Amino acid sequence: MRSGRSCFFIFIRNLESESSATSPSWKIKPLFQSFKEISRFSAVKKTFYASITPYIILIRNIETEEVPRMTDVDNSKSINLRADCENCFGLCCVVLPYAKSADFAFDKNGGTACPNLQSDYRCGIHKNLREKGFRGCTVYECFGAGQKVSQITYKGKDWRQNPEIAREMFEVFPIMQQLHEMLCYLNKALGLEVTKPIHGDLQNVIEETEAITALSPKAILVLDIPMHRAKVNELLLKTSELVRGKVKQNGRELAKGRSLIGAKLKGADLRGSSFRGALLIASNFSDSDMRYCDFIGADLRDADLSGADLTGSIFLTQAQINSANGDKNTKLPPSLCIPVHWVP
Numbered sequence: 028m029r030s031g032r033s034c035f036f037i038f039i040r041n042l043e044s045e046s047s048a049t050s051p052s053w054k055i056k057p058l059f060q061s062f063k064e065i066s067r068f069s070a071v072k073k074t075f076y077a078s079i080t081p082y083i084i085l086i087r088n089i090e091t092e093e094v095p096r097m098t099d100v101d102n103s104k105s106i107n108l109r110a111d112c113e114n115c116f117g118l119c120c121v122v123l124p125y126a127k128s129a130d131f132a133f134d135k136n137g138g139t140a141c142p143n144l145q146s147d148y149r150c151g152i153h154k155n156l157r158e159k160g161f162r163g164c165t166v167y168e169c170f171g172a173g174q175k176v177s178q179i180t181y182k183g184k185d186w187r188q189n190p191e192i193a194r195e196m197f198e199v200f201p202i203m204q205q206l207h208e209m210l211c212y213l214n215k216a217l218g219l220e221v222t223k224p225i226h227g228d229l230q231n232v233i234e235e236t237e238a239i240t241a242l243s244p245k246a247i248l249v250l251d252i253p254m255h256r257a258k259v260n261e262l263l264l265k266t267s268e269l270v271r272g273k274v275k276q277n278g279r280e281l282a283k284g285r286s287l288i289g290a291k292l293k294g295a296d297l298r299g300s301s302f303r304g305a306l307l308i309a310s311n312f313s314d315s316d317m318r319y320c321d322f323i324g325a326d327l328r329d330a331d332l333s334g335a336d337l338t339g340s341i342f343l344t345q346a347q348i349n350s351a352n353g354d355k356n357t358k359l360p361p362s363l364c365i366p367v368h369w370v371p
């Protein structure tokens with residue numbers, strides 16, 4: 028097993044837009060659109076962080092023996108939508124800030140390299156992140172944006188050897204991450220038989236999104252990401268309807284965008300539920316039937332999925348699964364795997 032470097036990123040749910048069931052807007056949005064915003068966040072994070080904590084997901088992909096690296100994509104394009112830390116210049120470990128908490132052992136400002144990031148862009152503690160107090164680093168997924176920016180957008184020029192490009196590269200990375208996340212979900216939707224009626228639309232938007240990711244850094248920085256996201260989200264909502272329509276029953280929209288923090292739903296029949304943007308932190312879903320659910324943007328940190336059946340559920344990522352708890356009896360979609368930390 029090669030040594031790896033993993034990384035983190037922060038999202039915040041767009042709770043306002045979630046209040047409208049018919050809104051085509053994306054149900055989560057990045058907390059930061061640019062490096063400038065990240066810097067501003069760093070300056071005030073000590074007071075601000077606590078207030079947003081209930082609304083954030085710290086999603087991190089980890090490349091260790093403990094947690095296999097996978098994303099919820101199961102077609103040929105997936106190779107480009109998985110983090111490949113070996114070919115990334117440690118972007119998430121530099122660009123993004125973190126605050127001392129249960130997830131991180133100390134504070135770090137955005138735009139400064141994590142002290143654990145080595146000169147070869149690998150994490151010096153990657154095998155012991157949880158033990159060292161960096162659990163937040165284990166649940167991040169860049170969807171392949173790191174290597175895309177490092178090797179394609181900047182053609183292998185790294186920010187340490189070329190400090191004049193560092194700031195721009197750090198601004199491009201979060202935008203690329205959003206685009207790759209959209210591609211991940213779109214490709215997942217395209218791989219479903221039930222979405223056949225919209226395969227043409229999905230293919231068109233995938234090609235459009237891929238073309239955008241190939242633009243120059245300066246062109247990427249002026250993209251209207253919210254507008255593109257709205258177009259993508261329209262198709263993802265249709266996908267959700269088609270998938271959940273198989274089993275949808277009255278009342279299944281209750282969880283949509285809602286806080287279910289600490290909810291006691293052991294053994295519940297939740298088939299076809301929309302958990303889009305829902306706060307499911309520390310909820311008990313053990314032995315629940317969660318087939319054909321939509322989990323886009325759902326915060327599953329410390330949720331108990333022991334024995335739960337999530338077969339056929341969509342827009343669920345390995346990072347979300349890694350942040351939850353479960354056991355060997357949890358049934359996951361085939362592209363996801365049981366994290367090793369679930370099985371003592």
Ligand code: SF4
Pocket residue numbers: 032033034035119120141142143144145149150151152153161164
């Ligand atoms: S501890 Fe630092 S270098 Fe290691 S994965 Fe986390 S942010 Fe990256």
